[in-house]
Amino acid sequence: LDDGGIRVVDNGRGIPVDVVPSEGKPAVEVVLTVLHAGGKFGGGGYSVSGGLHGVGVSVVNALSSRLHVEVKRDGFVWSMDFVDGVPTGPLRQGEATEDTGTTxxxxxxxxxxxxxxxxxxxxxxxxxQMAFLNKGLKLVLTDERAGVTDVGDEITGEAGESAEGVDLTPRTGHREVTYKYDNGLRDYVAHLNSAKRSEPVHPEIITLEAEDTDRQLSAEIALQWTGAFSESVHSYANxxxxxxxxxxxxGFRSALTSLLNKYARxxxxxxxxxxxxxGEDIREGLTAVIxxxxxxxxxxxxxKTKLGNTEARTFVQTQLYSHLGDWLDAHPGEAKDIFRKxxxxxxxxxxxxxxxxATRRKSLLESASMPGKLKDCSTRDPRRSEIFLVEGDSAGGSAVRGRDPETQAILPLRGKILNVEKARLDRALGNQEIQALITAFGTGIGEEFDITKLRYHKIVL
Incomplete structure (x- = not known):
């Protein structure tokens, strides 16, 4: 809101307004003022809840200077106000309505x-994210504050283009986005892959949905392999x-690894x-949402960043093994391409x-002499040392003449060495310029990387 407040509106059933016998207060007041009174407890309130303790909205109320709640339920509009978490008066019954929901x-x-x-x-x-994870759910976010800027469309950590089902609607004085995805996780994977510069290995996004009502457990998975060299696996629980x-x-990783190897044999x-x-071989280029x-x-x-339910492991493992196995059998050409990847x-x-x-052996052998083109500095104190990476021998010559030889090292490199985003590690490590960088820096790479062995505390491009 333009005054710094937040308004949350839904068209659900509405928070109950009848009196809770044990509290002697309307349920909406109890939910907003009593800890552990959330709808997740008692069963039947929600089929799925992300909350653990039932304290969310009561904590919001306690940490708010003021709060106003409006409930449309049981044929009327009900409202109540709070200051610093304390009711300013009783629940009020307003005009009649056939609508339902809470604001x-x-x-x-x-x-x-x-x-x-x-x-x-x-x-x-x-x-x-919520729109992707809840197929068909429409979510609208409106910012009525001054100073509107352009609205992007990407999941945090993933660059992306606008996906189908996204309505970006700038308005005078505020900004607004509307999200609704009728294909759920299929749209999510398509959205993530739209940002990648690699073509899919197979055109179809593989999806599965499974549910065990007796155990109150369900799973939805979407996956697609691309020509990329890294995996992109996103998991969610409730x-x-x-x-x-x-x-x-x-469970997902275990099923994927065992199934693909069995299929290949x-x-x-x-x-x-x-x-x-x-598993890393099989997941290279994979985009998946669980x-x-x-x-x-x-x-x-x-x-809540790591799930601990053991039944989730076996359920996902069993369902993915079965469903993906059927898909591989029905798509032998694509299955072969996935294995080849x-x-x-x-x-x-x-x-x-x-x-x-080989790079490690070379580094050990060259630890005294360093790469041939490197014009090293005389000090051995890394805190005082800096290395300039320059393009070409001519630039290197100019830099050498203008440097402080005690603290400044110069390493000339060929321009446009290698696009490592599109090259696997073996090709990168086989490049002489990259080998020179590794040797000069002294830290090693990968699992052997040790920042304490860095020879220069300033690296200048």
């Missing part, structure tokens, strides 16, 4: 928070981003003498290991 407007307490300036981009990114993974992601792609592909919903989620820690990754992994070992 909560609150102003965060400036006595509690150092700043109450909300990030539009943080909210926008989360709204888009629409909460599990950035540290967890049991659902473990059954079809003769892998011979008896061949080693299995590793979303599980559980009646009783168990997260490791308060940040993993096989190329395995070959590159082995070549990279050899190149890494």
């Amino acid at each position: 909560v407007t609150f102003w965060a307490s400036e006595n509690t928070f150092e700043t109450t300036d909300y990030s539009f981009e943080t909210l926008r990114s989360r709204f888009q 629409t909460i981003s599990t950035t540290e993974g967890g049991t659902h992601e473990e 059954d079809k003769g792609f892998l011979k008896e003498r061949d080693d299995n592909l590793t 979303s599980v919903k559980l009646g009783e989620p168990q997260f490791e820690g308060q940040t 993993g096989q190329q990754a395995a070959a590159a992994r082995l070549a990279a290991r050899k190149a890494r070992e």
Whole structure:
């Protein structure tokens, strides 16, 4: 809102307004003032909830200088006001209505928070995630504050173009985005891959949906391999981003690795003498989104970044193994392309290991002399040392003449060495210019990287 408040509007059933016998207060007042009174408790309130303790909205109320709630339910509009979490009066019954839903407007307490300036981009990114994860759900975010800027369209950490179902509508005086995805995770994967410079290995985005009502457990997965050299796997539990993974992601990785290796051996792609592909080989270029919903989620820690439910592992593993196995059997050409992609990754992994070992041996041998073109500085104190990376021998000559030889080193390099985004590690490590950089810096690479061995504390491009 233009005055710094936040208004949340939904068209759901509306928070109950009848009196809770044990409290002697309307349910909406209890929910807003009593900890652990959220709708996730007691069963039947929600089929799925991301909350653990039922304290969300009551904490918001307690940390707000004022809050106004309006409920459309049971044929009337009901309203109530709070100041610093305390009701200013009883629940009021208003005009008749056939609509349902809840509107909560609150102003965060400036006595509690150092700043109450909300990030539009943080909210926008989360709204888009929620729209992807809840197929067909329409979410609208409006910013009525002054100082409107252009609205982007990308999930945090993933560059992307506008995906189908996104309405970006700038208006005079405020900005607004509307998200609605009828294909859910299929649209999510398409959106993520639209940002990549690599073509898909197979045109179809593979999807599966499975549910176990007895265990209050469901899973939705979408995946597609691309020609990229890195994996992009996103997992969620009850629409909460599990950035540290967890049991659902473990089940996904396990099923994927065992299934692809078994399929390759059954079809003769892998011979008896061949080693299995590793999980990293198989997931190279993979874009996947895993979303599980559980009646009783168990997260490791308060940040909810890692799922701990053991039943999620076996459920995802079983469902993916079965569904993806059927898809591979029905698409033998695409299955072969996927395996070939993993096989190329395995070959590159082995070549990279050899190149890494060769680079390490070379670094040890050249530790005294350094790369031939390097004009090193005389001091051996890395805190005083700086290295200038210049393009070409002519620039290197000019830099050498103008440098302080005690503290400034010069390393001439050929221009446009290698686009490492489009090259595997083995090719990068085989490049002489990159080898010179590794040797000059002294830190090693990969698992052997040690920042304490850095020879220059300033690197100037």
